[in-house]
Amino acid sequence: MSFVSLFKKRKPRDEAALPTAAIIGAPTNVNHDIHVSVTKDGVLEGLPSCWIRQIGTQITKDEQNQNPEVVKKVLQYYNFSVKKQQQGGQAKDIKHIFTERDIAEESIEMDLYMKSRDAHKSKDSDEVISSDDCSNGNNLYEQSRSTYTVASKEPVEPEPNLLQTKNLTQFMEDLTIEADEIEYRKPSLNDDDIYRRRSAMSDAHYMKEIMKICNPGDPLDFYEKTQRDLGSGASGLVFAATNKKTKELVAIKDIDMTKQAKKDLLLSEIKIMKNFQHKNLVNFLDAFVVNYDHLWVVMELLDGGPLTDVVTETVMKEGQIAAVCHEVLQAVNYLHNRGTIHRDIKSDNVLLGMDGTVKVTDFGFCANVIGNEQRDTMVGTPYWMAPEVVTRQKYGKKVDIWSLGIMIVEMLDGEPPYLKEPPLRALYLITANGRPKIGAWDTCSPKLRDFIDQCLQVDVDSRATADELLQHEFLECRMELRSLTPLIRAAKKMLHKT
Incomplete structure (x- = not known):
């Protein structure tokens, strides 16, 4: 490119020649709160369209008309649970011990979910959504279009006052901000709860902490595996073994650590379970780290x-x-x-x-x-x-x-x-x-x-x-x-x- 052409005045672009999909409209549907109403035909209004499809024949129109708030809460809880399980992935085999504080935090998390894009699939989306996808909840968690509309038919002129106060580039960047991309602060934790915090600790750090509180020995020196498998899950196998000293049968859960997304929960579980001993609980007996990436948890075995x-x-x-x-x-x-x-x-x-x-x-x-x-x-x-x-x-x-x-x-x-x-x-x-x-x-x-x-x-x-x-x-x-x-x-x- 010549020095002259570099500074040559460019011709203004023909706005009409722009593809219609590139015309960005003014922000719409910014408020994500769900407000439910019922039409004269007994149909719920105000719910995401996919949630309406989920109802299907499971909840009749009369039931929707009689209990619209119940329907909303049920759909909210159901979809939140599906989303949470999907996010947990294969770590769902480990169940976090719950306290009333955890429940309060979960309620806050659910409220934030209701304000997120996942809970509010654009009702005017032109994407094709199958009824099967809606029925199993998977569709709610696919990446959806921005809540800010993209004109598909008639070009929409941006409001002049907005363009006067903001640079066009900055304005377009602002449009990409989604409610579920905002980072919210969690309630503060005290020193006793610090090990349970979802922190930025590395997997290696968690593994070191887990190894510190596990039995440092070789589990095969203490227990002899039997040929009896008790079950399997996404995270590993459960098998029977015999305590070499007492000759009592135990159950050993072999957890593949490479499949655990939340090692902080593993750490908190071990610390808490070591202190839980009761005659009417299936008691935690011991834990070992095997080959660095497997956790063997020894529990009581009930043969009935x-x-x-x-x-x-x-x-x-x-x-x-x-x-x-x-x-x-x-x-x-x-x-x-x-x-x-x-x-x-x-x-x-x-x-x-x-x-x-x-x-x-x-x-x-x-x-x-x-x-x-x-x-x-x-x-x-x-x-x-x-x-x-x-x-x-x-x-x-x-x-x-x-x-x-x-x-x-x-x-x-x-x-x-x-x-x-x-x-x-x-x-x-x-x-x-x-x-x-x-x-x-x-x-x-x-x-x-x-x-x-x-x-x-x-x-x-x-x-x-x-x-x-x-x-x-x-x-x-x-x-x-x-x-x-x-x-x-x-x-x-x-x-x-x-």
Whole structure:
């Protein structure tokens, strides 16, 4: 290029010749808050279009018309749960131990989600969205177009006053800012909680911290692997082993650290679980780092299997139900007294010994020793979920009491309410109906009915605490734990697990 041509005055561009897709319109739809209204035809307005498609036939127009706020909250919780699980990736096999503080932070996170692009797919988008994508929630988390419109038909002139006050380049850069790109401050943590913070610590640093609190020896010097595999998950295998010194069977979870996105949670779990010891918990026994990138977590092994097998294959007497409730409540009360919430009490997470021992599992490293994929749904087993989990009203320790009440329904009816419903509709029914109908209610004794009533109060203030339920007269009629052994053996035989 010559020196003259470099400074030659350029001809102005022909604005009409620009592609219409390049014409940037003024910002629209800046406010992301969802406001729900109902048309005369009973159709919800104000929800992202993909959320409307998700409803499908699961929630009728009459139900939408009667409970629009419930529908909104259910869709919000459902999609937030899907998004959170997708973000967690293969780390979801490790379940964070929850406190009331964690719940408050999760509620803030949900509020921020409602203001983000993920929750607000552009309703006027010309992208083709399949009904299948909407039904499973995946479409909500694909990268979408900017919330600022790009004209596709008629060019839109930018407002003169905006161009007068800002450089055009800066103005266009401003348009790229999305609500979910804004970094919000987390509530400050004290020194005791510092190890749980989502910090910028490197994986190598976390591994060093994990190695410091694990057994430095070789696990094969302490335990001998058997040929019995107990299960598998995204993060690794669970297998049985024998303690070489005591000859007791244990379960070892082999966690592939390369598949764990949140090693800070692993670190916090080990620290907390080492201090959790109770006769009604599946206790953490030891931990080893193997070949630097595998974490072996040693836990108690109960050979009777999950309570689910017993409730689905046999009919339990009230005395046996009382015995199970007494043991589970002792575990729940222990956790609650230490500021911990289980959040997933159900028969799948109650393991039995062949002698009738009852222990609660699926918290921390005890998760998914023997899983039930059919009942482990994408939103965290909603069938046992208390209504306030979705509505976020007075959400705390008493969610475990509601779940215990639903587990009693399992022991009476063989399954929880709404199990045959898809998760989204189950969430709606739980939130809209509150206390479910119980098939075996007419056959229950007055003491059992009152015990269930104390568990399944929709009003959280009226719901009993674990400590109060342990004093309930229904538990006085409990049978000995060994009375569960015949049921365990019968269930094993029916399910060909002997």
